[in-house]
Amino acid sequence: MMTLDWKATEKRVIGWRRDLHRHPELSxxxxxxxxxxxxxxxTFDGIDITTPAPTGVVAYLRGKHPGPxxxxxxxxxxxxxxxxxHRDFDSQQPGVMHACGHDGHSAMLLxxxxxxSQLRDQLAGEVxxxxxxxxxxxxxxxxxxxxxxxxxxxQMFFALHLQPNLPSGQIxxxxxxxxxxxxxxxxxxxxxxxxxxxxxLSIDPIVASAAVVGALQSIVAREIDPxxxxxVSLCSLLCGDGSTAxxxxxxxxxxxxxxxxxxxxxxxxxxxxxxxxxxxxxYRCKCDIRFDEWDYSAINxxxxxxxxxxxxxxxxxxxxxxxLAALPMSVGEDFSEYQQIAPVCFAWLGVGEAGxxxxxxxxxxxxxxxxxxxxxxxxxxxxxxxxxxxxxxAVNEIP
Numbered sequence: 001m002m003t004l005d006w007k008a009t010e011k012r013v014i015g016w017r018r019d020l021h022r023h024p025e026l027s028x029x030x031x032x033x034x035x036x037x038x039x040x041x042x043t044f045d046g047i048d049i050t051t052p053a054p055t056g057v058v059a060y061l062r063g064k065h066p067g068p069x070x071x072x073x074x075x076x077x078x079x080x081x082x083x084x085x086h087r088d089f090d091s092q093q094p095g096v097m098h099a100c101g102h103d104g105h106s107a108m109l110l111x112x113x114x115x116x117s118q119l120r121d122q123l124a125g126e127v128x129x130x131x132x133x134x135x136x137x138x139x140x141x142x143x144x145x146x147x148x149x150x151x152x153x154x155q156m157f158f159a160l161h162l163q164p165n166l167p168s169g170q171i172x173x174x175x176x177x178x179x180x181x182x183x184x185x186x187x188x189x190x191x192x193x194x195x196x197x198x199x200x201l202s203i204d205p206i207v208a209s210a211a212v213v214g215a216l217q218s219i220v221a222r223e224i225d226p227x228x229x230x231x232v233s234l235c236s237l238l239c240g241d242g243s244t245a246x247x248x249x250x251x252x253x254x255x256x257x258x259x260x261x262x263x264x265x266x267x268x269x270x271x272x273x274x275x276x277x278x279x280x281x282x283y284r285c286k287c288d289i290r291f292d293e294w295d296y297s298a299i300n301x302x303x304x305x306x307x308x309x310x311x312x313x314x315x316x317x318x319x320x321x322x323x324l325a326a327l328p329m330s331v332g333e334d335f336s337e338y339q340q341i342a343p344v345c346f347a348w349l350g351v352g353e354a355g356x357x358x359x360x361x362x363x364x365x366x367x368x369x370x371x372x373x374x375x376x377x378x379x380x381x382x383x384x385x386x387x388x389x390x391x392x393x394a395v396n397e398i399p
Contacts, residue, residue, distance in 0.1 A: 004118065009111055010374040016040065017107035017373060018089035024078030024096045024103070027137035030055040033076050033106075037131050040110050044117040047129075052150045056133035056141055060126060061116055063389065067125025070387050071151060072112060072380055073142075073159045073335060074105035075135035084364040099366045101162030101351070106131055108160065108373050112380035122391045127384060128154060138184055139294035140334030146341060156305060157338040158383055159346045160376050164358040166350025168369040171313040171379060173347045174325035175306040180231075180258035181265045182296040182332025187212065187276055190286040193249040205251040206239055208283035212253070213237070215279045219271045230268060231258035231330055258330045260298055296332040302343035309345045312382035317375055349376050 023032050034055045041047050041059050048060040056076060081097040083090050091097045098104075113129050128151065134141035145151055166172055189209050194202030216232050224230045232255070239251035257272070259265040273289055280287035306324075313322040325348075338344050351368030352358040359365035384390045 004115055006374065009115060009377060012114070013107045013111040013373045013377060014370045016110050017103050017370060020103035020106055021098050022089050022092050024091050024093050024098045026080060026096055027077040027134040028055060028141070030076050030133050034131075034133075037076070037106065037110070041113060041129075044114050046117050046120045047113060050150065052148045053133055053141060053144050057129075057131040058145065058150055059113065059129040059131070061113065061120060061123065061129070062126045063123030064121060065124040065391060067123075067388050068155045069126040069128065069153050070156045070158065070384070070389055071128040071130055071154045071338070072109055072383070073130040073132055073157060073338070074109040075102045075132050075141075076106050077102060077134055077136050077141075079136055079362060081362065081364050085367050087367075097364065099363060100136065100361050101366070101368055102135070104162050104351070104368055104370075104373055104376075105160065108376035108380065111374070111377035115377065115381055116384060119390060123389060124391055125389050126153075127389055135334055138182075138292050138296065138334075140296065140337065142334040142337035143294060146337050151338070151341055154338075154342050156342055156387060157335070157344040158305070158309065158380075159335050159344075160349050160379065161333075161346065162351045162361075162368050162372075163348040164352045164360060164366065164368060166348055167352055167354065168350050168372040169317060169375040170321045170323065170350040171317065171347050171375075172323045172325050172350070173301065173306050173309055173313075173345065174328050175301050175303050177260055177298050177328050178301045178325075178346050179299040179328055179333045179336070180260055180330045181298045183257045183259075183265065183269065184292040184295055185255060185257065185272065186290050187253040188288045189251045189253070189280055190288075191247075191249060191284070194247050196245050196247055199247060202247045203284045204247050205285055206248065208280050208285040209237060209239065209251040209253060211283060212276055212279045212287075215275045216272060219268065219275065223267065223271055224264060228264050229260055229330070230264050231256075232268065232272070233257075256332070258332065260328060296334045297336045297339075298328070299333055299336045299344060299346045300339060301345050305343050305345035308386045309347060309383060312386045313347070313379055315385075316378040316382040321375075347379075349379070
């Protein structure tokens, strides 16, 4: 029987992650990344590589025995962040950084593909490796893959996301609702520009915008049941051209809401529309508010898959390395799109180093503990064992 070289795999996974980290690309622009992934996957025996979207890869590994079809998903895009780390593998793309760990996700999935391809004689059913583009930008890349039909045969979807708030090498899963509904909104406040010395002749959109920002925060405090959770975040306010002698004609705001139930999600939209229009009108301005047509619904982790994934995590990493989360995270994730096809399970992998100043996701100093990446690969292989995609003959090869 073939013996898997875990030390060599760990070294390769870290190397892949660093290569990807040097070359981050924004959502739907991941051309170098796609080429790199194809180049690596082509070295693994038995992998069928496809590109159903302009960027990203969906690869298939078919077993020699009947069994289920499962999909393992990694996102591949980066963020418009100026990296503030100082390492020899820092981003070489000005203003772009893998600040959400997608380089690590891709590297772990490459590691799983490499090892499972070595075990293909003991493989049952099919394992699909999804290297998905555009998670950070709505509409995310998951929707186009779902719409393409290339995943219709999938019976289970799994994903693993790096989390610096968890100790390195630990896995956490929240059964049921695991993430938030995310809705992106855009607000345009229109007034009338004029000389800053004579504001009475103008209609100031800046003052109106400030009032709108404050009024929107009252929704969560005064209109949402305290037993529910919701977030309204204004993330950008653009107005004027830098001149101190002129009041602008308009102001643009944008941000996101987060919610965990359809009822709260709808109430946020209704209340925001009402408040934006009435507040702008009180300041003699006009207002237009719109929500993106396609945004992210909450991930609803399947309880049975969570039980299976928990068993895989305990076997791969030890009982003390697995935890069930009590509350969902307020992040948005387009992994929820795959729920249209089959049950899903989304898990967090801790990359927080003990005693270190672990920067948060989306922070310019985000720097995960790379030693945790091999834990993700071990977890993926145990998943394949627990789902029945690896036969009993392979059990001794998976720690």
